[in-house]
Structure formats: C-alpha cells, structure tokens
Amino acid sequence: MIDLLVRDCRVLQSERGALRLLERHDVAIRGERIEALEPAGRVDPGRCREVLDARGMLAMPGLVNCHAHVPMVIFRGLAEDVDLETWFNEYMWPLESNLEADDVFWGMQLGLAEMIESGCTAVADHYFYMDEAAAAVEKAGMRAALGWAIFGSDGEAGIERGARFAERYHGAAGGRIQTWMAPHAPYTCDEDFLRRTAARARELGAGVHIHAAETVEQTRASVERTGLTPIEQLERAGVLDGPCIVAHACGATEKDIDILARSGAGVAHAPKTYLKLAMGAAPVCALRAAGVPVGLATDGAVSNNTLDLFESMRLMAMVQKHTHGSVACTLAETLCIATRESARVYGLPDAIGHLAPGFAADLILVDLSGVHHQPLHSPAASLVYSARSSDVQTVMVAGKILMRDRELLTLDKAEIVEHVSRATERLARRVPQARIQLYRP
Amino acid sequence: MIDLLVRDCRVLQSERGALRLLERHDVAIRGERIEALEPAGRVDPGRCREVLDARGMLAMPGLVNCHAHVPMVIFRGLAEDVDLETWFNEYMWPLESNLEADDVFWGMQLGLAEMIESGCTAVADHYFYMDEAAAAVEKAGMRAALGWAIFGSDGEAGIERGARFAERYHGAAGGRIQTWMAPHAPYTCDEDFLRRTAARARELGAGVHIHAAETVEQTRASVERTGLTPIEQLERAGVLDGPCIVAHACGATEKDIDILARSGAGVAHAPKTYLKLAMGAAPVCALRAAGVPVGLATDGAVSNNTLDLFESMRLMAMVQKHTHGSVACTLAETLCIATRESARVYGLPDAIGHLAPGFAADLILVDLSGVHHQPLHSPAASLVYSARSSDVQTVMVAGKILMRDRELLTLDKAEIVEHVSRATERLARRVPQARIQLYRP
Numbered sequence: 001m002i003d004l005l006v007r008d009c010r011v012l013q014s015e016r017g018a019l020r021l022l023e024r025h026d027v028a029i030r031g032e033r034i035e036a037l038e039p040a041g042r043v044d045p046g047r048c049r050e051v052l053d054a055r056g057m058l059a060m061p062g063l064v065n066c067h068a069h070v071p072m073v074i075f076r077g078l079a080e081d082v083d084l085e086t087w088f089n090e091y092m093w094p095l096e097s098n099l100e101a102d103d104v105f106w107g108m109q110l111g112l113a114e115m116i117e118s119g120c121t122a123v124a125d126h127y128f129y130m131d132e133a134a135a136a137v138e139k140a141g142m143r144a145a146l147g148w149a150i151f152g153s154d155g156e157a158g159i160e161r162g163a164r165f166a167e168r169y170h171g172a173a174g175g176r177i178q179t180w181m182a183p184h185a186p187y188t189c190d191e192d193f194l195r196r197t198a199a200r201a202r203e204l205g206a207g208v209h210i211h212a213a214e215t216v217e218q219t220r221a222s223v224e225r226t227g228l229t230p231i232e233q234l235e236r237a238g239v240l241d242g243p244c245i246v247a248h249a250c251g252a253t254e255k256d257i258d259i260l261a262r263s264g265a266g267v268a269h270a271p272k273t274y275l276k277l278a279m280g281a282a283p284v285c286a287l288r289a290a291g292v293p294v295g296l297a298t299d300g301a302v303s304n305n306t307l308d309l310f311e312s313m314r315l316m317a318m319v320q321k322h323t324h325g326s327v328a329c330t331l332a333e334t335l336c337i338a339t340r341e342s343a344r345v346y347g348l349p350d351a352i353g354h355l356a357p358g359f360a361a362d363l364i365l366v367d368l369s370g371v372h373h374q375p376l377h378s379p380a381a382s383l384v385y386s387a388r389s390s391d392v393q394t395v396m397v398a399g400k401i402l403m404r405d406r407e408l409l410t411l412d413k414a415e416i417v418e419h420v421s422r423a424t425e426r427l428a429r430r431v432p433q434a435r436i437q438l439y440r441p
Numbered sequence: 442m443i444d445l446l447v448r449d450c451r452v453l454q455s456e457r458g459a460l461r462l463l464e465r466h467d468v469a470i471r472g473e474r475i476e477a478l479e480p481a482g483r484v485d486p487g488r489c490r491e492v493l494d495a496r497g498m499l500a501m502p503g504l505v506n507c508h509a510h511v512p513m514v515i516f517r518g519l520a521e522d523v524d525l526e527t528w529f530n531e532y533m534w535p536l537e538s539n540l541e542a543d544d545v546f547w548g549m550q551l552g553l554a555e556m557i558e559s560g561c562t563a564v565a566d567h568y569f570y571m572d573e574a575a576a577a578v579e580k581a582g583m584r585a586a587l588g589w590a591i592f593g594s595d596g597e598a599g600i601e602r603g604a605r606f607a608e609r610y611h612g613a614a615g616g617r618i619q620t621w622m623a624p625h626a627p628y629t630c631d632e633d634f635l636r637r638t639a640a641r642a643r644e645l646g647a648g649v650h651i652h653a654a655e656t657v658e659q660t661r662a663s664v665e666r667t668g669l670t671p672i673e674q675l676e677r678a679g680v681l682d683g684p685c686i687v688a689h690a691c692g693a694t695e696k697d698i699d700i701l702a703r704s705g706a707g708v709a710h711a712p713k714t715y716l717k718l719a720m721g722a723a724p725v726c727a728l729r730a731a732g733v734p735v736g737l738a739t740d741g742a743v744s745n746n747t748l749d750l751f752e753s754m755r756l757m758a759m760v761q762k763h764t765h766g767s768v769a770c771t772l773a774e775t776l777c778i779a780t781r782e783s784a785r786v787y788g789l790p791d792a793i794g795h796l797a798p799g800f801a802a803d804l805i806l807v808d809l810s811g812v813h814h815q816p817l818h819s820p821a822a823s824l825v826y827s828a829r830s831s832d833v834q835t836v837m838v839a840g841k842i843l844m845r846d847r848e849l850l851t852l853d854k855a856e857i858v859e860h861v862s863r864a865t866e867r868l869a870r871r872v873p874q875a876r877i878q879l880y881r882p
Contacts, residue, residue: 077819
C-alpha cells in the first residue's frame with residue numbers, strides 16, 4: 001500500500017552535478033520515505049491511501065537551511081544600515097539580553113512558518129533556549145539539527161548545558177531532530193574551550209556547528225592575536241575531527257580551504273547577510289573546487305531579514321558571477337548546492353536533498369505557471385532566477401504535508417503573531433552596556 | 442465628489458531624502474489625481490463614489506521601471522551562464538531575428554501583467570514594433586515612456602521610423618504614454634547617427650533613451666577606438682542636450698559622471714542584469730553624490746529573468762553595501778531612489794513617484810501582514826529587505842484600479858499565456874549568422 005501518491009509532476013534531480021528533469025512523473029510515498037518514482041500513470045491510484053494531484057507543478061527536494069538563528073525573527077528590522085561591529089555591540093547582543101524562553105518558543109514557530117511557506121524542510125539552528133526551539137520544531141513538523149549556542153564565558157556549565165540538550169533531543173520528534181554542539185566562534189571561545197567542546201561532541205557522537213572566519217578582517221585579527229587563522233584554530237582544537245558546519249568562512253584563506261577539504265567539514269553560505277553587512281563574497285567556487293561541500297543558509301533575520309532559501313540560492317549564484325564572471329555558478333551547480341550539497345553540509349547526504357526511492361519524503365511542489373515564469377523555456381532558470389517563495393504550493397516532511405496549496409497545516413499563524421506582537425516593545429529595548437557578549441575579534 | 446477613497450492605510454512618503462510614514466491615513470482620489478491625504482476618518486465616505494478598505498496595508502507610489510525591454514519576456518531563460526559577448530552574439534540578437542509584430546503585442550502584455558502584479562505602474566520601454574507595444578499599454582492601463590529601438594545600420598529610415606512613432610503616440614492612451622527617441626548605444630550607432638537622432642528628438646520635444654557605458658570594458662574599448670568614452674560621445678553628439686535616460690553607466694568614469702551631472706540626464710540601474718552578466722557594480726553612490734538622478738530598472742528578462750522592481754531595489758542596496766560598506770545606501774535613500782528619483786529619471790518628477798495632493802493616483806497597496814514581515818519593527822526595512830512582489834495587493838494608475846486583491850482586471854493572463862506559448866518553439870530557434878546586430882564594442 002502507498003500512503004501518498006504525488007501525481008503527474010515534473011521532478012527535479014541533481015546527479016553528480018548534472019541536472020535532470022523528469023517530465024510527468026508520479027512520486028509514491030510509503031510512511032516517511034519515497035517508495036517509487038515512476039512515469040505518470042504506472043502506479044495504480046487504487047493502491048494509494050491519498051492522491052495529490054500535482055499536474056503543472058515541479059517537485060523538488062525540500063530546501064535545507066544549513067545555518068540559521070530562527071527565533072531571531074523577533075528582532076527583524078531592528079539593525080539596519082550599520083557596520084558589523086555596531087551591529088553586534090549596539091544591536092544584536094544588547095537585543096538578545098531581552099530574550100526569554102517564551103520568546104524562543106513563539107519566535108521559532110514564527111520563523112518556521114516563514115520557512116515552510118518558502119519551501120524549506122530542514123534547518124540547522126544555532127540559538128538559545130533550545131528546549132523551546134525543539135518543542136516548536138516538533139509542533140511544526142519540520143526537520144531540524146539543533147545546537148544550544150555557547151560562549152567561552154559560559155565555561156564548563158555552558159558545555160554541559162549544550163551537551164545535556166544534545167543528549168536529550170537527539171532523535172526527538174520521531175527522528176526529525178538531530179543535535180549538534182554549538183560553540184559560538186573562535187573569537188568568543190578560546191582554544192581550550194573549543195577543545196573541551198569538541199571532545200564532548202565526540203563523546204556524544206555529535207558534530208560541531210560554529211561560526212568561523214566570518215570576514216577577511218576576522219581572519220587578519222585572529223592571525224595578529226594568536227598566530228593562527230580561525231580555521232587553523234578549529235583544526236588545532238580538534239573541532240574538525242568530527243562532523244562540522246562552518247558558518248560563514250568568507251575570510252577563509254587558501255590554506256584554510258585545504259584544511260577544510262581534508263577535514264570533511266561543510267560550509268554554510270548566507271549571501272544576503274554578507275551583502276548587507278559587507279562581509280565580502282565567500283569563496284564558494286574555491287571551496288567547491290577543493291571539494292568542500294557548500295550548503296545554503298539564511299543566517300538570522302536581523303542581518304538577513306528573511307529566511308528565504310530561494311533568495312539565498314539566487315544571491316549565491318549572482319554574487320559568484322559578479323565576482324568570478326558570468327559563466328561561474330551555473331544553473332546545474334546552483335541547484336546541486338541547493339539540494340544535495342546542502343544535505344551533505346546538514347549531515348544527511350543519503351537521506352534528504354534528493355528525490356529518489358529510499359530518500360525521505362521531504363518534498364516541495366513549486367508552481368511555475370505564474371506570468372513571471374512564462375513562457376517556460378527553462379524550468380531550471382525559472383527555479384533559480386524567477387521563482388519566488390510564494391510559488392511554493394505544497395510542502396511535506398517525512399511524508400507528512402505541512403503546507404497544502406499555501407495553507408499552513410501545523411502552525412497557527414494568527415496565534416503566533418499575536419504572541420510575538422505582544423512582546424515587541426520589550427524586545428526592541430536596548431539598555432546601554434546590557435549585552436550578552438562584546439564583539440572584539 | 443471623491444471618486445475613490447483608499448481608507449485607513451499607512452502611507453510612505455520620501456521628502457528630501459528622508460522617509461515619512463503617515464499612520465492611518467486616507468487617500469482621496471478625484472479623476473486621475475490625488476485630491477487629499479488626511480488622517481483616517483476625516484473624509485466623509487458619503488462624499489465618495491467608491492471606498493477601498495486598506496486597513497493594515499501600506500500605500501506607496503507605484504514603482505517606476507526606468508529601462509526595460511518588456512516584450513523580451515518571450516525569450517526568458519534562453520541565455521543563461523554565458524559571457525556578455527556570447528549573450529549578445531549567440532543568443533539575444535539571433536533570438537530577436539525571430540521577432541514578429543504579434544510577438545511584441547502578446548509579449549508586452551505578458552510582461553506588463555508581471556509588472557502590474559509586482560507593483561510597477563510605469564515603464565520606460567526600449568524595443569521594436571512599438572505600435573503593438575503601445576496597444577498593449579493602452580489595454581493594460583499602465584503608464585509608459587516608449588521608444589522604438591534603432592541601430593546605426595537602420596540609417597535615416599530608422600530615425601524616421603522612431604520619430605514617426607514618437608509623434609503618433611506622444612500623449613496616447615489618455616496621456617499615459619510618452620514617447621522618446623531610442624537609439625541603441627554608442628557602439629551600434631556612430632556619432633553622426635546619434636547627432637541626427639538627437640536633433641530629431643529636440644524637434645519633437647522628446648528625450649533620448651539609450652544604452653551607454655554598460656561595462657568598464659565598453660568604456661575602455663570606446664576610448665581605444667574613438668578617443669572618447671561612450672558618455673563623452675553622447676555629449677559631443679548632443680544627446681545630452683535634452684532629457685536623456687542612460688542605461689546602465691556601469692562603466693562611467695569620474696569625468697563621465699561630471700558630464701552627466703551637468704547635463705541633467707538620469708541613469709537607469711538594473712542590478713540583477715549586472716550581477717548575472719558580471720557587468721560590475723554601477724557607481725550609484727558616486728552618481729548620486731554628483732547629483733545625477735538614479736532610477737530603478739529591470740532591463741529585459743533575458744538577462745534579468747524577472748521584471749520585479751522590489752528585487753531591483755533590494756539588489757541595488759545590497760550591491761552598494763557590498764561595494765562601499767554596510768552603511769551605504771540606507772533605507773531612506775533606497776526608498777527615495779525607488780520612488781521620487783525613479784520618477785525624475787522617467788521624466789515626470791512632479792507627476793508620479795510621490796503620494797501627495799496634485800500627484801497622479803499611481804498607487805500600490807502592499808500587505809505587510811505576512812509572517813515574513815512579522816513582527817513589524819520597521820516597515821521601511823520590511824519594504825526593502827522582506828517584501829516580495831507577491832505582497833502587492835492592489836495597483837492603480839491614474840486613479841484606475843488595474844489589480845485588486847491580486848486579481849488582474851485589465852489583462853487576460855490565460856489568453857496571453859496561450860498566445861505566447863503557441864510561439865515558443867519558433868521563438869527559441871537560433872540560426873547561425875542570423876542576428877539583428879553584432880556585438881563588437
């Protein structure tokens with residue numbers, strides 16, 4: 001018996017970097033997985049509990065957000081037109097001293113609602129009060145790789161908090177939640193702290209999700225202070241000995257890229273944040289040439305404003321073209337990064353990011369019938385350069401439909417917005433000197 | 442009597458570069474113009490023929506597209522991942538040898554539908570078969586500044602064709618159509634041709650809409666070939682003696698910028714095209730510092746893929762930040778460019794691009810209630826960095842509603858798509874050596 005038949009759609013696949021578009025196919029789902037992918041009409045609808053008519057739609061893997069601080073949506077729009085240091089010291093970190101557990105619960109739901117509406121099915125999140133974040137993920141039905149953010153100043157208690165969270169929630173929400181250790185960055189965590197965190201991660205069988213080499217300036221300051229680049233510090237502290245998500249690596253040197261390539265770490269790439277905060281064009285082409293997986297990300301909404309991976313995908317491709325010439329970052333490469341490579345960085349290369357038998361049924365249906373796609377000479381070009389997140393019609397994770405014909409089924413938007421709105425005044429307050437950290441790379 | 446009362450919205454104004462948000466205001470429209478802007482409730486609905494409830498909406502001037510080739514949407518997605526020369530010589534110009542008058546009629550409607558759906562109310566269009574384009578504009582209800590594109594190789598007959606079109610259609614569609622002379626570029630029109638075209642434009646009282654200094658490479662090639670930059674060529678040929686729209690000026694030198702500033706010409710800025718074709722970051726900040734008006738544009742869909750000015754606005758701000766630092770191109774400046782400055786470049790600074798009594802009722806309502814805007818700490822940040830064209834709910838031009846609650850009222854999308862789709866195979870054909878021009882800057 002088939003639980004759900006997605007009938008008669010165009011299916012996007014990325015195989016060894018090449019694009020494939022299967023016209024008029026059915027996707028048969030049993031339980032949480034894709035059971036079969038067949039030319040339309042071969043699967044008998046009588047054998048299916050539910051049939052979803054997807055004529056005219058393009059089915060693709062749900063998008064994977066490799067680095068975010070989802071609950072930060074509650075501060076959206078509060079730090080504009082400032083430099084990076086001001087952004088941290090006068091906005092972001094003072095604002096986060098207002099955070100309460102409840103803010104994370106509702107903020108996470110708000111951000112997840114935005115992400116589901118824009119075709120994202122999995123997110124690697126790095127934030128605080130992660131029990132509440134996990135509860136929101138469970139409710140939303142999304143997939144998430146969660147890490148409780150810790151700073152060197154949190155000391156051993158911070159490492160323990162992160163580790164206990166990781167133990168408690170690994171495999172939660174029916175297996176949809178994985179956990180990571182989440183030290184903030186080499187400039188807020190000294191080498192000893194990083195070493196202990198990495199060791200604890202290995203004991204747990206978890207990876208490490210961390211910011212590093214966010215800008216060229218950070219790399220320069222790190223070398224000046226310690227003689228090592230941030231990536232070299234990660235290597236020396238053993239952070240790269242296990243799975244690792246490095247956000248953002250805009251300041252990675254050639255040698256850093258070699259280190260990352262040897263380690264098997266992945267890089268999360270959030271181009272909108274880099275543009276807005278003038279952090280430089282990340283070396284996407286060089287990373288990929290060296291074999292380092294690069295995955296799409298949105299970072300938090302205080303820098304990125306949205307949690308929209310269609311936007312991240314398009315910006316990545318365009319900034320690489322702007323930097324390296326217009327033949328760089330082709331449609332095939334861009335869509336490979338958005339699907340399979342993002343799944344690799346996220347840590348589930350054989351389970352998500354691809355529509356094929358055995359993979360999880362994390363699938364989105366995109367409507368390419370709008371006038372902004374017509375005439376549809378190239379569905380791939382349309383996906384990368386014309387698609388808006390509002391073209392995503394239906395979203396499913398592990399075979400369960402979270403949004404159908406743009407109606408969100410798992411979250412109550414009105415309730416969420418009401419809760420968040422109640423707190424806006426308190427959240428927007430900034431008290432001089434009240435900040436959770438000081439940015440001094 | 443008031444013809445239409447837009448009731449109880451937030452109104453965006455840009456005054457001398459500063460932003461103003463009027464909360465809970467009514468916009469009263471009589472005929473084609475705004476009659477009054479008052480705090481909500483002051484205008485008696487009994488005095489109004491029609492009342493549009495706009496609670497929760499943001500009203501802003503309709504966006505103005507200062508340079509496009511709208512009918513080019515029929516070739517959308519056919520030239521990806523190629524360099525600029527290949528783009529012209531192997532794609533764009535071979536493809537355009539397939540053009541027939543009917544393609545422009547339906548393609549223009551298709552593009553106008555996309556533009557209305559994304560909040561654009563006026564477009565400066567530069568293309569072929571412009572009688573058909575004008576007919577589509579008349580039907581759509583948009584405002585347009587139309588010019589029939591001509592090349593030096595068209596000779597005197599080309600100038601006459603452009604001039605006759607300009608005479609015939611100036612003031613057409615109840616005054617919604619203005620006309621311009623539209624020589625293609627200094628690299629396809631020699632100085633004598635440009636001089637004759639500019640003289641003809643002055644006789645007609647029309648301006649000149651032209652491509653120039655599209656890249657630094659073009660400027661270099663021009664100096665090598667003629668001793669003059671493209672902008673200097675325009676100056677010497679008298680093109681800058683009257684109103685002039687210069688697309689794209691990415692390769693303008695400091696001296697060029699001085700020339701433009703003295704002339705009163707405006708620059709149309711299409712950042713998505715520049716990113717995709719690696720044409721460089723246009724000197725927006727330097728142009729503005731010198732007093733040259735810069736207006737938003739989309740260029741054609743073969744380079745830009747969409748005709749979405751919200752995307753152009755966001756990309757302009759982000760690329761300037763990327764280039765000049767994150768405090769560049771503030772929200773206030775960006776929204777000023779998107780409204781008043783675009784109206785200046787378009788040539789109607791006192792009639793459109795601003796919501797105030799006496800200005801044309803070219804107005805859009807944007808819904809900022811979506812989860813991707815929440816919580817709404819900053820409507821300005823939301824407009825620039827979170828708004829999607831799908832947030833545009835209602836669009837009016839000269840007091841007439843063209844889209845209401847996302848339903849297009851003047852154009853028949855199904856009919857348009859059917860007509861365009863019928864021609865896709867013929868349109869996508871490329872015959873070796875069959876091209877309308879050769880790119881050799």
